[in-house]
Amino acid sequence: MMARRTFWGSTLAGLVVVASLAAVGHWARGHPAGGCALDGSPIDPVYRVAIVDARGNSHEFCCLTCARMWLDRQSTPPRAVTVTDETSGERIDAAAAYYVRSAVVTRAATGNRIHVFRNRADAEKHADACAGYVLSEAEGPFRPWLRPARGDE
Amino acid sequence: MILNAYAVLDAFVGLLRLGLGLVVLALGVTAWRTWQRRAATPEGRTALEDRCYLLFLLGGFLLCLNVIAWPIYYMLLQSYVPEWPGVMCIYGVTRIGADSLGPSRFLPPLVTALQVAKPALAFLSGAWFVLYLVNRHTRTAPLTGRVLLVLLAAGLLAVADSAAEVAYLAIPKKEEFPSAGCCTEAFDAESRATRFLPAALVNENENGWLYAVYYALNGGLVLAAGGCAWLCRRGLPRGWLVPLLLGAAAAVPVNAVFLIEVAAPRLLGRPYHHCPYDLVPKAPESLLAVALFLGGTFAVGWACVAAWLGDGPEAGPLLPGMTGRLLQAAVFAYLLSLVMMSVELAVA
Numbered sequence: 001m002m003a004r005r006t007f008w009g010s011t012l013a014g015l016v017v018v019a020s021l022a023a024v025g026h027w028a029r030g031h032p033a034g035g036c037a038l039d040g041s042p043i044d045p046v047y048r049v050a051i052v053d054a055r056g057n058s059h060e061f062c063c064l065t066c067a068r069m070w071l072d073r074q075s076t077p078p079r080a081v082t083v084t085d086e087t088s089g090e091r092i093d094a095a096a097a098y099y100v101r102s103a104v105v106t107r108a109a110t111g112n113r114i115h116v117f118r119n120r121a122d123a124e125k126h127a128d129a130c131a132g133y134v135l136s137e138a139e140g141p142f143r144p145w146l147r148p149a150r151g152d153e
Numbered sequence: 154m155i156l157n158a159y160a161v162l163d164a165f166v167g168l169l170r171l172g173l174g175l176v177v178l179a180l181g182v183t184a185w186r187t188w189q190r191r192a193a194t195p196e197g198r199t200a201l202e203d204r205c206y207l208l209f210l211l212g213g214f215l216l217c218l219n220v221i222a223w224p225i226y227y228m229l230l231q232s233y234v235p236e237w238p239g240v241m242c243i244y245g246v247t248r249i250g251a252d253s254l255g256p257s258r259f260l261p262p263l264v265t266a267l268q269v270a271k272p273a274l275a276f277l278s279g280a281w282f283v284l285y286l287v288n289r290h291t292r293t294a295p296l297t298g299r300v301l302l303v304l305l306a307a308g309l310l311a312v313a314d315s316a317a318e319v320a321y322l323a324i325p326k327k328e329e330f331p332s333a334g335c336c337t338e339a340f341d342a343e344s345r346a347t348r349f350l351p352a353a354l355v356n357e358n359e360n361g362w363l364y365a366v367y368y369a370l371n372g373g374l375v376l377a378a379g380g381c382a383w384l385c386r387r388g389l390p391r392g393w394l395v396p397l398l399l400g401a402a403a404a405v406p407v408n409a410v411f412l413i414e415v416a417a418p419r420l421l422g423r424p425y426h427h428c429p430y431d432l433v434p435k436a437p438e439s440l441l442a443v444a445l446f447l448g449g450t451f452a453v454g455w456a457c458v459a460a461w462l463g464d465g466p467e468a469g470p471l472l473p474g475m476t477g478r479l480l481q482a483a484v485f486a487y488l489l490s491l492v493m494m495s496v497e498l499a500v501a
Contacts, residue, residue, distance in 0.1 A: 011484075011489075015492050018441065018442070018493035018496070021441065022438060022439075022493050026497065027500075029435070029436065032422035032435075037423075038341060038425050039241065039423060040422075040426065041241055069425065105239075108240075108330070108335075109239045109245065109335040109337055110338055
């Protein structure tokens, strides 16, 4: 009888401890800091990708790979996708950008090798310098979600 | 070799375990040979058990070190994360050396082997301790042979594990770079391993079934282990432990999938990021729930070891109490794990 009482007593104490620990742990962590909306890693402004979803909420990503993985899980197409021109650092519409697959990795954690440029000349220059090639519109990273807007192919 | 405080600690514990494991193996083989010659008489068994004190003392020390080495190993891997650009978590560290042509190519298989060996070693050491406790409470130590065999197996695994760990520490790795990315590619891509499971179970937006399976299985285990503990004390036949063991074994993959698909994204606050290794730095308290679950599973396994390997005319009467206590510990661990995970998910 005594042993049974001890068991239930320690079980009850253990339950209180683990429940408190879980709550305190969550409270101490707070909200996750900013960063990539997919995996939370820091965003390099040169490779930033921004997506406005169907409900109008904006999400930022560290590279094209993360943005595409996130889009794969959405049931509705995005309202807008903005990428960053690597030459100027300016944000441009994803449908109007030129994409180059080259030997240079933009982010080692995802192994992304696709680079973004506003101008075709910059894209070809990077492709020549880094053993890459300019992607056609059909090969574009956001092809399944965006209508082509470049109009030069 | 990357030298930091955890590497020094890990190397110290690893070398200590290696030396201790070799001594346990040498003493164990000698004791086993003596046992085979003298086990015919109860007096011979008692005399041998008296001579095994040093061996069992070292076995107990090795058990403690084997258990301590498990978290130290993960702390070491976590401490290596900042060493490479592009490595976000322990998963990235485990991939260092992949596609390499130098000695670093052995790093990924070594890490994988160590991740499998650590829990196996903890279980085997615990199994030895349970059998040792049963044997110690008998008059003529009839289980000494089995105790020695399990201790030899644990010693052999401890030697292999610690040798692999020391080799992992010694192999140069700083100049290597991850060739296949980090956890984002492995756990978040559509092609990840759990994609072999039905989409209804693992889709982020429709994983209600996974919750149902998780709670049904873990809740069922609490009730089943509690029921078996109660029945064990009243002479439950050993065969009844088989369904409980199968249930506990089935809960391991279910809990792993639940951790990756449901718990990790929620606790990390990233609905599409499924990396369980990220929990180590970002939600460390949740690892207690994982440890409790593993403890419960091990306790069920140890109860089966006691019931099946500890049986005999002399030890038999001791088994209901021992298996009952182990199953009660399993109830405690499963219940606490379930409650802790539930609270974590509720407040996240």
